[in-house]
Amino acid sequence: MAAAHSLLYKNFQKHPGALVESATGIYLHTSDGRKILDATSGAAVACLGYDNKRVQQAVVDQLLSVPYCHPGFYKTQSAEDLADFLVQSTHGRMSKAVLCGSGSEAVEVALKLAKTHFSHLATPEPQRSHFIARVGAWHGATLGVLSLGDFKVRKEPFVSLLAQNASRVSACNTYRGLRPGEDDEAYVRRLAQELDDEFQRVGPHRVCAFVAETIGGSASGCAMPVRGYFRAVKAVCEKYGALLILDEVMCGMGRTGTLHAWEHDDVGVVPDMVVVGKGLGAGYAPISAVLLHARLVGSFQASGKGFAHGQTYMAHPQAAAAGLAVQHVIRDEKLLEQVRVMGGHLERGLKAALLSYPYVGDIRGRGLFWAVEFVKDKQSKVPFPPSLELHAKMHARGMAKGYEIALFNAGGGYDGYAGDHLLVCPPFIVTEDDVNDIVARTKKVVEDTIHELLAELRNFWLRGFESS
Template sequence: MAASLTPSNSLLYKDFHKHPAALIESASGIYLETSDGRSILDASSGAAVACLGYDNKQVQQAVVKQLLSVPYCHPGFYKTRPAEELADFLVQSTNGLMSKAVLCGSGSEAVEVALKLAKTYFSHLATPEPDRSHFIARVGAWHGATLGALTLGDFKVRKEPFTKLISQNSSRVSACSTYRGLRPGEDEDAYVRRLAQELDDEFQRVGPNNVCAFVAETVGGSASGCAVPVKGYFPAMKAVCDKYGALLILDEVMCGMGRTGSLHAWEQEDVVPDILVVGKGLGAGYAPVSAVLVHSNLVDSFQASGKGFAHGQTYMAHPQAAAAALAVQRIIRDENLVARVGAMGRYLERKLKDRLLPHPFVGDIRGRGLFWAVEFVMDKQSKTPFPKSLELHAKMHSRGMKKGYEIALFNANGGYDGYSGDHFLICPPFIVTEKDIDDIVDRTARVITDTFAELAQSVAWRQATLGMKLAGPVQGFDIAAGESEVITVR
């Protein structure tokens, strides 16, 4: 049989029937070039991954050099220079607070390693605590797609099909998300005390000696839409963990490695995790790579036990991945890109809020650094989400990818109850300029305006809004032109 000259849609990713429409032929800077001649502005760095853009010559050369010298060797038999140097770099980036690094392939894989390390810690104590096998996570969390990571997660659309396959050794407490979590009249200090008490109560319910760790994203990721913790939240959570002898695991796969304006997101929270998970921006997409960092106190305990860590995978400490990540992190350090993230992030925040918040269906814009989410609601006062059946977030993404818009927005849902709640993330590469940001906001505004204008004429819109108690017509707002228009719900 002759080989096909065009892709045959044999690759399965998420959907058995539909396939991504855009075939990417090349990429440079913050743009992806399609086979039909379009340039897609990647406003989401893929999934908060491509922090250096798509054609950094230094990183490419580092990967090629490693490919030509040692492309692979078994991590259980040998060590390589780039893997050793990357681990040293990561440990030094924490000022030695973390003293060991495990190099993995994906964020999900790294989360699983973190869970196994936590369990191992309690098994290797001088007086072992074998009952500590329960993990407390948070409502609306997302920690990865593998079975162990799904145990922690609360993105119901992705979790529920596999509920019978996954362990039931986790439970959830409320996330720290002021948009929906802060009660009327409640200040942030009172909010933190309430959340700390909720965590304390959960320890008591499960049994304090059964809890292995509290696991949280330092800044919420795709499922929660960049929910930012309030001041004092993580120290309060860590105090509860310390009270009961449990560990604090922070998942910074998406929000870490400079994305939120400090190399590690926890540096802005007055807390140090016992175990830290990083990924995505670690290698900037030039290679699949993630890492788990272990606090020096735990490492001391591991070493004192004289026992090993019962874990191993074929592609751990992969030399090409390590070489890519090491080059990426040196560039970020040498070019002071974390400070740039802070400056460009403040500009992006102002532009997004000035342009989009006036829209009647934009409920909240939140984030930090170059990590922002735009959430949509049917009513700003009640914060009522659009019905899941409307698939608003998918419509936004789909329109963005069409000719005339050409912007990649990272869409997600479930932020309200695990099913409903539409938002998208804007998290451009660290090399983004003010001009790029202006373009991103302009294109995003047109996507929002035109999506709602089309929806207003559809049967799906009438079905979704049926029964809404409205004081007259819903006022739309043309944020591209700055003019009001009326969208009538019949």
């Protein structure tokens, strides 16, 4: 008999909670009898919930026809159809798609494509090998994109392994970045100038691309772009001939109310490349994609050269079938409208329930993609000490009996170490009653965790005072 817990988990000392035995709708059913409301869609993944029969049947049908074939030798209809759908979803603004597995993999492919573009130009620019990203970003876990990102607790153990061809500028985050008396226009000008200065510092003709999450993900907690910000940074990229790559692995594919987050009016630009994942396959299969602007595709084709990249499971037929079925469900059931309507209800509910609390600093997001940021002091925005692991305590309480709600927790939003927030990003199929339930359970988790934490701190201070 195999040893118990032979699977190596992220935490070497303990494994995750109870075994999930089944899943229906927006709920996970565990072996210890709990029914957990998944208010985070896993990690902004399971946008259709867990038992969509149409998607399940599409995967089964593909499994029975062509389960796999080598992507370098053959093509399959499911992969061709998904790529067509993705290109058409941009209304001609993107012209090709590369189908990958994970979000990390897709971001790495985007970096390689950017480098390939400059190598394949009529007058090649091989010196362009530097990438500029943003403070507090998370672009994935593989070594290439780990060098690009800035999620310190996941990056620092591997710094000695990383390439040194990336640097960072400030993120667009009005809660943490906007200065007293500064309006949005002045903030945008300052951030654009900072990016321009970084181009100059690095050497403007060494920069390959500026890479940014359209809306901040797990590390920054749904940091929202200011209107005009992306137009300003794209102008800087164009000034120096660099590319703009938008990472929508978490915020894209309908999560914020439009299929692509860059379609929102306050973004106002078409990127050179956009990376999508998570909600693309909704968890029914691992799939991600890179969408490329026609200008880049034209340079590749004119060069007569190939792309020096390939992976075994690229354009995987079952994954592509799942992704296409998911997108057809979102389209046919008008779920983008559902995201906008339920997203407004979720925003109002979270703000009414939590924003007045002295330890809730900010609630921000769009569609069904919201973050609650916690602070020790609301006026100064000083966070709780990271040693308290407040966000982890909240997640653990949510998973406990009597609460049964999965909330995505993260820390480091303040300086890479301190700062606590929760993400609330439920499946697109939630009803008004579901949203009300999510808000009520989230409020109970937050209230009870903070109450217990403050009681522990008071007892600690009291014991310290008495001993002195």
